[in-house]
Amino acid sequence: MNTAEMWIKAQIDGKIYECIDGDMAYSKDMGLVDKDNFTEPWCVDAWELEKQHGLDSLMNCEWQEMNNVMTIEEAELKFGI
Numbered sequence: 001m002n003t004a005e006m007w008i009k010a011q012i013d014g015k016i017y018e019c020i021d022g023d024m025a026y027s028k029d030m031g032l033v034d035k036d037n038f039t040e041p042w043c044v045d046a047w048e049l050e051k052q053h054g055l056d057s058l059m060n061c062e063w064q065e066m067n068n069v070m071t072i073e074e075a076e077l078k079f080g081i
Contacts, residue, residue: 006063018066025066035066037078 001010006017006026016027018035024042025035034040075081 001063003059003061003063016066016068018064019061020064022061023063026063 009015009030010017010026014028016025016030017027023035024032024062026032028061034042034053070078
């Protein structure tokens with residue numbers, strides 16, 4: 001799905017979606033974040049080479065529902081709990 005479709009779905013279902021070709025994720029609660037650690041906000045400025053076309057690149061991303069299943073131990077280690 002494209003970015004607009006993903007955004008609408010995320011507002012309704014509250015799930016996390018990941019950009020297939022990039023390293024970002026989005027959810028209604030977190031906003032746009034790095035999909036590996038969920039703590040670093042992702043901003044359009046991240047496309048430094050794109051300059052004023054960063055938003056265009058974001059809108060052209062393809063998204064899918066993120067299915068990161070991990071054990072409690074893995075989650076505690078990953079998120080420092």
